[in-house]
Amino acid sequence: MxxxxxxxxxxxxxxxxxxxxxxxxxxxxxxxxxxxxxxxxxxxxxxxxxxxxxxxxxxxxxxxxxxxxxxxxxxxxxxxxxxxxxxxxxxxxxxxxxxxxxxxxxxxxxxxxxxxxxxxxxxxxxxxxxxxxxxxxxxxxxxxxxxxxxxxxxxxxxxxxxxxxxxxxxxxxxxxxxxxxxxxxxxxxxxxxxxxxxxxxxxxxxxxxxxxxxxxxxxxxxxxxxxxxxxxxxWRLEKDYLINLARGCGLSIYELRIINTKNWQKPIVFVKTILGNLRRAFQHLIKYRGQLNTNLIALFEMEFYLASMMSPFYYLKFNFGKVLKNKLTL
The missing domain is CATH 3.90.550.10 (Spore Coat Polysaccharide Biosynthesis Protein SpsA; Chain A)
Structure with missing residues (x-):
């Protein structure tokens, strides 16, 4: 070689x-x-x-x-x-x-x-x-x-x-x-x-x-x-771990999407992230209605969609907290 x-x-x-x-x-x-x-x-x-x-x-x-x-x-x-x-x-x-x-x-x-x-x-x-x-x-x-x-x-x-x-x-x-x-x-x-x-x-x-x-x-x-x-x-297949994993992955989605996004596109991505995952969560709820308490995989997917939907707000909260902290330390 x-x-x-x-x-x-x-x-x-x-x-x-x-x-x-x-x-x-x-x-x-x-x-x-x-x-x-x-x-x-x-x-x-x-x-x-x-x-x-x-x-x-x-x-x-x-x-x-x-x-x-x-x-x-x-x-x-x-x-x-x-x-x-x-x-x-x-x-x-x-x-x-x-x-x-x-x-x-x-x-x-x-x-x-x-x-x-x-x-x-x-x-x-x-x-x-x-x-x-x-x-x-x-x-x-x-x-x-x-x-x-x-x-x-x-x-x-x-x-x-x-x-x-x-x-x-x-x-x-x-x-x-x-x-x-x-x-x-x-x-x-x-x-x-x-x-x-x-x-x-x-x-x-x-x-x-x-x-x-x-x-x-x-x-x-x-x-x-x-x-x-x-x-x-x-332990990585237990319910608590998997649900926390789904939420943690979902909450990172918006900030990952805007890494390679131009500034003028960020509001569009903000709205699309919320609405797109709201639609996915709604469709998932209809498909697995009455099963989420017993179907761990379906519950994982629902938690991921909901966390992804909330990820733009998580981003705003996290970054507002950093700005506020910096101002308080000045």
Missing amino acids: TELTSENLDISVAIPTYNGATRLPKILNKLLSQTGVEQLSWEIIIVDNNSYDNTSEIIHNYQNISEENYNLRYFLETEQGAAFARLRAVREARGQLIAFLDDDNLPAPDWLSEAYKFALEHPQAGAWSGQIHGDFEINPPENFERIQAFLAIREHGSNPHLFDADNLRLPPGAALVVRKKAWNESVPKVLIFKGRVGKSMIGGEDLEPLLYLRKAGWQIWYNPTMHTYHQIPS
Whole structure:
């Protein structure tokens, strides 16, 4: 395989983690058994986002006892949130490509080689992602496939294609590969969405960087030859978690839509977001009337439509609060 021209490494695998001591050995072992990477220069970066378990000890043990020919580097990022961890990974990465994996993602043996091959074949691709399969601790509820994308499970068939950024149909931040050049040229140093921190489930941190890449003219691709497996524990299928997830994702919709919107178009998007989701919620209510208390998937969808409808008002409230806070501190 022909190497990419770079004075640095070919690929940096970046793993943000929070209390991942029990999960990290699995993913590290998968990475250390990758095939087709003999001619690649690559590294693994662990970004510890304020873990209070023995994550650092696990990583230091791997660094000390492994006889493998690989670079494993550890960084502590004290700003809480997935967005801060990913920004730190980009700053520290020495590879021309940055392959993000969450600590609960298990890559297939050829994941890295397929990611690199795609970079060679698609020079205009700023980011690309593959198939993400669910590895469930318990069986998901009936019709779960309707909402599986919200849990970063993506199975879009065997043909590569461009993602539809205009309609926010984009891959998750996990199992995503980006060109460092594209990120540095396109993505701001400070992001709007910080990630789900504490009790807040507000989403948006996965899609925001991709919208900036798209705005700058980079392509975002689906590459079906890259496979990862997302470990889904039982608590992520519980009603309370799923409803909070639906609301958090919905409340981010309006602000995501206006990232690449001209100022004169924002009032139009404001109204369309409210009316469009009001229509969806009304149609959904008619279709599943009397079932929302017993049909978890239908309830999830309803909560997402309602939160999306409210997202313009959430945006106004949040930004008014920031302006008021700034004035009070002057």
